[in-house]
Every structure is written in structure tokens, then in C-alpha cells.
Amino acid sequence: MMSFNLNEVALLLVVLVIGWLLGLMMSGRGKYRRLWQDEQAVHRSAIKERDARIEASHARIAELERQSAGPIGAGTATAVAGAVHGRDDLSRISGVSQAQELSLNEAGYHRYGQIAALNAEQEATLEARLGLKPGTIAHEDWRKQASELEKGHNRGLFG
Template sequence: MGFTPNQWAILALVLVLGWLIGLLSRSGGAKWRRAYEGEVAARRDADAQLAAARERNAELERQAAGHPVGPGTAGAIGAAAAGNRDDLALIRGVGRTGETGLNEAGIYRYRQIESLSDGDAATLESRLGLKTGTVAYEEWREQAALLREKGVDAHRTRWGTVA
């Protein structure tokens, strides 16, 4: 069983067509190879940045180890329990971020918030980037007084859950 001349012609045509497609695909392959190599390089850069960020975090954690008392840390809770400062984040509208700002402003105790004058409250609001009247609207002074006098349970009953 042999090939007919038509079959030989078709076989030769398929062979030539495959060869041409192969040649054409090689020139396009360089484009894809460059794109792949670019992605690999970008991934290497991202990995290097991530490693640098992790090293920076580790360095900051080593530095913070000597200063365990800060807002939102176990040391801060221990300091509050020891009576060195009050947990200002319990005041609705303050939270841990606001507590940091209050501490930076030199406010550590409920009594200090209670004794804020309207002018002091306005100054504090602008320093913390709050809307004018936030201290009065959120009743920070009243909450601080209740927390100081009667504790968290009374505060929770009056103002709901704490931050």
C-alpha cells in the first residue's frame, strides 16, 4: 500500500505549513519570554521589599520590647490595672487610636478628661483632628466621671458596649 501523488503533495504541504508556523511562532515567543522574565524580575523585587519590611518590623519590635507600656498593649492593660493610668479607650468615641492621641496630649486619667474646660476640649479636638464639639457630643466628660466613680459595668449599662 503506497501513497498516491495527491497524498504525497498533501503531506509535503502539511510539512511546509508546519515549518512556517514554527518559524512564525519563534518570533512571537521572544515577546512572551521577555514578558515572563519581566514578571520574574518584578517578583524578585517584591520579595526583596517584603523581606526588608519584615526586617524593619523585627527591628521595631526589638525596640518596642524595652517600652511595653503603650496604648492597646498588654503592658498598657497592666499599667491601667496597677493604677498608673486609666484605660481611656473605654470611653465611647475614643478607642485605642484616640487613646494614643490623648496620651500624646498628656491625658492619662479619667479625672483629666472630666476637668476639661470647653476651651481645652476645643484645643484637644483640633489636636486630635476631631470635629468641633465631639467631646461634648460624645459626652466624654460624663463617661469619664462614670468610669472613675462606678466602673466599667455602670458605663456599659449607661452607654452600651465599650470600644
Template sequence: MSFTLNELVLLLIALAIGWLLGLMMSGRGKYRRLWRDEQIAHREAIKDRDSRLEAANARIAELERQSAGPIGPGTATAVAGAVHGRDDLSRITGISQPQEIALNEAGYHRYGQIASLNAEQEATLEARLGLKPGTIAHEDWRGQAAELDAELNRGHKRGLFGRVTTPV
């Protein structure tokens, strides 16, 4: 039996298609099994994450019960700032947390430093923080910082019972 060239080509194409279909069909169970294993591992990771979150929330609730009250936003940064000799500059309207970090990196840690800025320093800070020129003056950072500094100083002068103490 002899085959013509066209018949040989068609036979080879049929064999190649059969071979590819056979490969695709034989791996189907393997990949489905791997996919199911991956789904199970994902569900377990989600359960583990949820249980850790639940435990953390329970611990936070326990700590809040033990303390005077719940910890509000900004309290942690204020406490950290007091420990490291910094004021919470984000209390100034217009200063975000990332901007406060940039101000600290620029060497501004206290309200008094912001209150005593001159026009040249304002322009430099606006450029460093990516603000429009005149933003610091428009939002009155200096005035706000002066008020916060005065409030902070009044707080330091108060005694244990909230009375203002005077030196004798």
C-alpha cells in the first residue's frame, strides 16, 4: 500500500491533533485537583486571618476596658510625639499625616517652630510638600500653631486638680 504525499500530510495532521487532544484530556484531572487544593488552602488562610483579627479585636477591647477609655484617632501619634519631643502637627488644619512626616524630616517638630516661620521658610516648605504657593498663609498654619502652642503651654502650667499654679 502506498500513500500519496497529500495523504501522508493529512495522516500526520490527524496524528498531531489526536496527540494534542490526548495531552489536553489527560491533564484535566490533575489541574482540577490542583485547583481544588488551592481553593482549600485559600479558605484555610482566610479562616486563619479572620481568627487572628478576631483575637486582635478582643485584645483591643480588653485593653480599652482596662484603660480610661477608647483610644481615639491621633492619640497614638500624640503620645509618640510627646515621648520623642514632638508635637502632633497634624492637629493644624491643612496638615495631613504624610505632610507631618515630611515636616518632621525637614526638622519641624514643635508648634513654636511652625508659628515662627518667615515667608522664605514658608515658600521652601510649600515647595517641599508640593503645595501651591501661598497655601500655608491662606490656611493660617502660623496662627493655628501659635494657638496650639499657647494651649500646650497652659496645659503644662496646670496642677493636678486643674488649677493654675503660680510660682511662689
């Protein structure tokens, strides 16, 4: 006759409970298996919907590029976004980089008219903010350029 001590009985019960739980989870009728399968189905449908939206976006972009007679060039998106938000493309002023344009926007300058109307004190403040040598704005004649751009003239007039 075989006798078990208390530790062996406890270990045997733990193993039986673990086996029973694993059996429930692995069985086709188990609640957890059904939940896992449902989650997998939801995930697959979400992936399909995402892929369909991405494909539709690519098709719309291709259609817009065909209508505009070519792909969108560098800087075009910035100019369009600026026009939508009531901003001019200040980087069209000779001497203003894209980074400086962002600094100008942060300082509250969004339109050519604002640059054209700068006074000497505002110029000095902007030069300090942009890290330019004193007199740079006057030397590069940003006010005249901004005035001309506001009237609809192209950047080519300024270099």
C-alpha cells in the first residue's frame, strides 16, 4: 500500500487544479477560448478597415496629383497650410529661412503687411530673436520685399 505525506498530497492537488484549468482553457467549448477567438476576429476586421482607409487615401492622393499635373513640390504644403490659416509664406522674403519663418510666426508675424509695417524698434527686437546681426533686416530690405509680395509680385524681383 502506498502512503502519501501532506506535502505530496498538496502538490498533487495543485497539479490537478492546474491541469483542470488548462483543460478548460484549451477546450473548444471553453469560455476563454471563445473570448480569444472573438478578440482575434475583431482585430482582423480592424486591420482590414485600416488597410482600406490607407488604400483610399493613397487613391485620393494619386487623383489629386493627376489633377494638379504632377506631385506636390517641396514647400507647397507649407504655403497651402499657411493660406488656410491666414498666413503668408514669409520664407519668400529673401533672407528669411523656414526656421526663421517659424520664429516670426511664434512672435506673431504671419502676413507680409506686418513685416512691411515694422518700425526700427520692432526690427531690432526681431533681429535679436532670430539671432541676426543688428541692421540685417534693413540691409536685406525685408520691409520693401514684404510690401512687394503683398502686392502680388514674385520673389524673383529680390534675388
